[in-house]
Amino acid sequence: MTKILINNNLVVKLIGEIDHSNSNKYRHEIDDEIKRRPVRNLIFDFKDLDFMDSSGIGMILGRYKTIKGLDGVVMIASPKKQVEKIINVSGLHKIIPVYESVDKAINSMREVAYNG
């Protein structure tokens, strides 16, 4: 997992697989980062994520609640086909927007800010 802070947007890149065996570890690492740094929005970069099951959905939903409490937005960027399928099946896409790339996710936020 890599974490980069761009302005107040935390970009978390998850690599490989997310399941019940590692979702808790990611949950704690992301929460620590949110506490330590001036994070408002969270972007999950799934470009190199090959597999996710519903344990990952639970982990994302938990961070969604935290970020919502900070008045921020959670976004998902570049999911592969299998990952996108579970995002859709679980209904996660109804509350968390999915973008083709991290740049597009960040740009969408700028547009929201400009339009007020």
Added chain:
Amino acid sequence: MDNYLKLSVKSDCINEHLSRQVIATFMTSLDPTLEEICDVKTAVSEAVTNAIVHGYENLTGTVNLTAEINGKELYIEVEDYGRGIADVERAREPLYTSQPEKERSGMGFTVMEAFMDYVDVISRPGLGTKVIMKKLIGVAHEM
């Protein structure tokens, strides 16, 4: 029966990855698409995780994965001998979880149903749970 597989693993979360890899390899003789492999891996991951998290509640037990190939049909059973489910219908409802404090999504059975053609859950409280799943492989891309 064209082929069968029986795998018994300890209820340790490291065996979720192993179960997914084993079923993906087992089904290759059906000439599946990448999407079909991902669907089956996801469904098996959900069932094995349920057995470990809910069946045994992180205690030690055995999870049995049985798979059969009959023609184009892949048949899968995931069985545990844990605490069982008192109300299967409720457990299958989307977003239902018995452990909300642990950030479980409650989508396990919903995902299994979406990714497989058939899902049945047989459970007896105190004795364990068996999840039966079926999926026709290689049928969509022949049409």
